[in-house]
Amino acid sequence: MSEDDEDQSPASDLRSQRPCSPNKSRNCISSSQTFPDHVLENVLENVLQFLDSRCDRNAASLVCKLWWKVEGLTRSEVFIGNCYALSPARLTQRFKRVRSLLLKGKPRFADFNLMPADWGANFAPWVSTMAKAYPWLEKVDLKRMFVTDDDLALLAESFPGFKELILVCCEGFGTSGIAVVANKCRKLKVLDLIESDVTDDEVDWVSCFPEDVTCLESLAFDCVEAPINFKALEALVGRSPLLRKLRLNRFVSLEEVHRLLLLGAPQLTSLGTGSFSRGDQSQQEPPDYAAAFRSCKSVVCLSGFRELMPEYLPAILPVCANLTSLNFSYANISPDMFKPIIHNCHKLQIFWALDSICDEGLQAVAATCKELRELRIFPFDPREDTEGPVSELGLQAISEGCRKLESLLYFCQHMTNAALIAMSHNCPELTVFRLCIMGRLRPDHVTGKAMDEGFGAIVKNCKKLTRLAVSGLLTDQAFRYMGEYGKLIRTLSVAFAGDSDMALRHVLEGCPRLQKLEIRDSPFGDVALRSGMHRYYNMRFVWMSACRLTMGCCKDVARAMPNLVVEVIGSDDDDVNRDYVETLYMYRSLDGPRKDAPQFVTIL
Amino acid sequence: MTYEKVNELNLKDTELRLGLPGTEQAKEEQEVSCVRSNKRQLQSDNEEESTPPTKTQIVGWPPVRSYRKNNNSVSYVKVSMDGAPYLRKIDLKTYKNYPELLKALENMFKFTIGEYSEREGYKGSGVIPTYEDKDGDWMLVGDVPWDMFSSSCKRLRIMKGSDALALDSAL
Numbered sequence A: 001m002s003e004d005d006e007d008q009s010p011a012s013d014l015r016s017q018r019p020c021s022p023n024k025s026r027n028c029i030s031s032s033q034t035f036p037d038h039v040l041e042n043v044l045e046n047v048l049q050f051l052d053s054r055c056d057r058n059a060a061s062l063v064c065k066l067w068w069k070v071e072g073l074t075r076s077e078v079f080i081g082n083c084y085a086l087s088p089a090r091l092t093q094r095f096k097r098v099r100s101l102l103l104k105g106k107p108r109f110a111d112f113n114l115m116p117a118d119w120g121a122n123f124a125p126w127v128s129t130m131a132k133a134y135p136w137l138e139k140v141d142l143k144r145m146f147v148t149d150d151d152l153a154l155l156a157e158s159f160p161g162f163k164e165l166i167l168v169c170c171e172g173f174g175t176s177g178i179a180v181v182a183n184k185c186r187k188l189k190v191l192d193l194i195e196s197d198v199t200d201d202e203v204d205w206v207s208c209f210p211e212d213v214t215c216l217e218s219l220a221f222d223c224v225e226a227p228i229n230f231k232a233l234e235a236l237v238g239r240s241p242l243l244r245k246l247r248l249n250r251f252v253s254l255e256e257v258h259r260l261l262l263l264g265a266p267q268l269t270s271l272g273t274g275s276f277s278r279g280d281q282s283q284q285e286p287p288d289y290a291a292a293f294r295s296c297k298s299v300v301c302l303s304g305f306r307e308l309m310p311e312y313l314p315a316i317l318p319v320c321a322n323l324t325s326l327n328f329s330y331a332n333i334s335p336d337m338f339k340p341i342i343h344n345c346h347k348l349q350i351f352w353a354l355d356s357i358c359d360e361g362l363q364a365v366a367a368t369c370k371e372l373r374e375l376r377i378f379p380f381d382p383r384e385d386t387e388g389p390v391s392e393l394g395l396q397a398i399s400e401g402c403r404k405l406e407s408l409l410y411f412c413q414h415m416t417n418a419a420l421i422a423m424s425h426n427c428p429e430l431t432v433f434r435l436c437i438m439g440r441l442r443p444d445h446v447t448g449k450a451m452d453e454g455f456g457a458i459v460k461n462c463k464k465l466t467r468l469a470v471s472g473l474l475t476d477q478a479f480r481y482m483g484e485y486g487k488l489i490r491t492l493s494v495a496f497a498g499d500s501d502m503a504l505r506h507v508l509e510g511c512p513r514l515q516k517l518e519i520r521d522s523p524f525g526d527v528a529l530r531s532g533m534h535r536y537y538n539m540r541f542v543w544m545s546a547c548r549l550t551m552g553c554c555k556d557v558a559r560a561m562p563n564l565v566v567e568v569i570g571s572d573d574d575d576v577n578r579d580y581v582e583t584l585y586m587y588r589s590l591d592g593p594r595k596d597a598p599q600f601v602t603i604l
Numbered sequence B: 001m002t003y004e005k006v007n008e009l010n011l012k013d014t015e016l017r018l019g020l021p022g023t024e025q026a027k028e029e030q031e032v033s034c035v036r037s038n039k040r041q042l043q044s045d046n047e048e049e050s051t052p053p054t055k056t057q058i059v060g061w062p063p064v065r066s067y068r069k070n071n072n073s074v075s076y077v078k079v080s081m082d083g084a085p086y087l088r089k090i091d092l093k094t095y096k097n098y099p100e101l102l103k104a105l106e107n108m109f110k111f112t113i114g115e116y117s118e119r120e121g122y123k124g125s126g127v128i129p130t131y132e133d134k135d136g137d138w139m140l141v142g143d144v145p146w147d148m149f150s151s152s153c154k155r156l157r158i159m160k161g162s163d164a165l166a167l168d169s170a171l
Helices: A035-048 A054-059 A067-072 A088-094 A108-113 A124-133 A149-158 A174-183 A230-238 A252-265 A290-294 A312-319 A335-342 A355-369 A392-401 A419-426 A452-461 A476-485 A501-509 A526-530 A550-558 B038-041 B066-070 B098-109 B146-152 B160-169
Strands: A077-080 A102-106 A138-141 A164-168 A171-174 A190-194 A198-201 A218-220 A245-248 A269-273 A302-305 A327-330 A350-354 A376-379 A407-412 A434-438 A468-469 A491-495 A516-520 A541-545 A565-567 A585-586 A601-603 B076-081 B088-091 B115-118 B121-123 B127-132 B138-140 B155-160
Touching: A054 A067, A054 A077, A067 A088, A077 A245, A102 A124, A108 A516, A149 A171, A149 A174, A171 A174, A171 A468, A174 A190, A174 A198, A174 A565, A190 A327, A198 A392, A230 A252, A252 A269, A252 A350, A290 A312, A312 A335, A335 A355, A350 A355, A392 A407, A392 A452, A419 A452, A452 A468, A476 A501, A476 A585, A501 A526, A526 A550, A550 A565, B066 B160, B076 B098, B088 B098, B098 B155
Parallel strands: A077 A102, A102 A138, A138 A164, A164 A190, A171 A198, A190 A218, A218 A245, A245 A269, A269 A302, A302 A327, A327 A350, A350 A376, A376 A407, A407 A434, A434 A468, A468 A491, A491 A516, A516 A541, B076 B155
Antiparallel strands: A541 A585, A565 A585, A565 A601, B076 B088, B115 B121, B127 B138, B127 B155
């Protein structure tokens, strides 16, 4: 349950509070309350402040009005799964002492160019509202939001105690915005830019950190596509005694990493190695990289390798035995290069790689990494008709070797039902199963049958499954399985699958916990959409693009469900009177349709 | 459109289109900007899938974020041929091995290459494909494994004429 589960309007008897000091002093009393109320409220505050889980807090707030009010006063960390589910004003009215905000914007399919740019998810209204309401804000964690340099500047100026900025899959800002944050947030502990699109404003942001000793604990800028001032970075690391996590971008060479490790290796727990290739000094003798890695006694998480020179890969061997997380997903590593490395990684729990390691590499993982919890295999060549170096063989090996597997993302060209059935039996702990057979509508390449039985086995036997993404040739039968057995599924991704409306109906009439549904290019139409009307208020969102929906039906749904925002997103040459709906994106909202919708969005 | 022959080079070679150099058929469609056409594709797609490279590219499929694709999908290198008036560019990632690459180069520049042997290089035709690697050295195409070559090749130069003959006899 998330923040946007609540559909109570803000209580009108909420008196305006005197501003409280940052430490949770118990002396925030409104003098006009009667004595017993005041005592009860204080007691409740003292108790409720220990509630961390937002599910628990949501439950507590439903007990009675007083509990609702006090819970609102004591919630310091707010999660908003859809920025359009409520307005910033509602947030600040409901929760008075927020220290930490986690906010998500665009739906995931926007990552794959299925949504035009400038759709929305602007951070601006949030930061400007919070600037006035939450002077003690410490942490902002955004995912798929549009953030401008001005927003970052406002953030940096408005929150003197600001400690953590995490931007995941965000865009709209550049190195100049980062520079302002670096310079003005004197208490900054965490600056994590992850998979975000950061424009190169040619600003030396690394030099903008204040000159005294910093509080930095985590600095991640591997996604920043701009050169940095290495001397400044070296100096920064030198005066950041608390630094534990450092993720460099591809403009940092191996020699430079070597120098940084000499400075601060023993404290680092997480290292993003940058390019992992030599800079311009290719003529000189390389320094002893292995020695530098040997001094990384605490490193448990390794990533980077953005422009890997494979001959230097063995330098990481000294840290392999300690690694719990390894990300090779930017490195084109062949099986022969890979096997000697992975052979040492007995403690590995999280492993991301490109399929260049082949089935052979996966077999090596299965043989060594018995503690593996999460595996992600990305395609080196993400096209539909290539040979495909990984297949059901790799998956079978993983299922037999890594019995504790919880989360899988696997891109391949071919798959068999047998491998999925095996995995469903071997890996009962699976909560996330995302298989992408890149060739659309591909059947089991051994039997020629649809992939129904394989995915059916996954939903049936993996009783803890909460997230599922399907692919390959799938008939309505697969969806029947999903609806019947997918008792805990919260997120479902469907592409190029199903035969008829029945498929989607199975899912909407089953899957009791379904929250997020994203479908593309599947033959589901109005009948299917109507069959879910009893549950759209209990879901975070539904996305359907290139399906068979008509405008008429979407209008009916919008009319019948006033708290549902029904967006129809068209392409540029769309005629408003067309009946065919290109993209439907609908979500519940406490505050009605948004005011910032661009021209290509029609809100019904 | 008619194509004149200029300097023995058919201008069709310089026509901008997608597809491997030398292939005659035009690729069916460029990356489609409107998902609508995917729907038509879907309805007619129950038969055998079309062979590469004529398959229409679908927006956002496979679902890999663009920053991941940027790193891997394109690796253009300049190709010069002694005597040719201008350079060409090819994407090394579209080839899987040396024979494919050499065939494409042969088609692009209209020459035939000799037999490759580890000991003697390319014998017979007076044409020698070379490449510049990451260290700035000029190497003979074919000596190292394909993966190593494609990741270290910065540009290609096809030597012919007197330079090539000199090398031929030296080897």
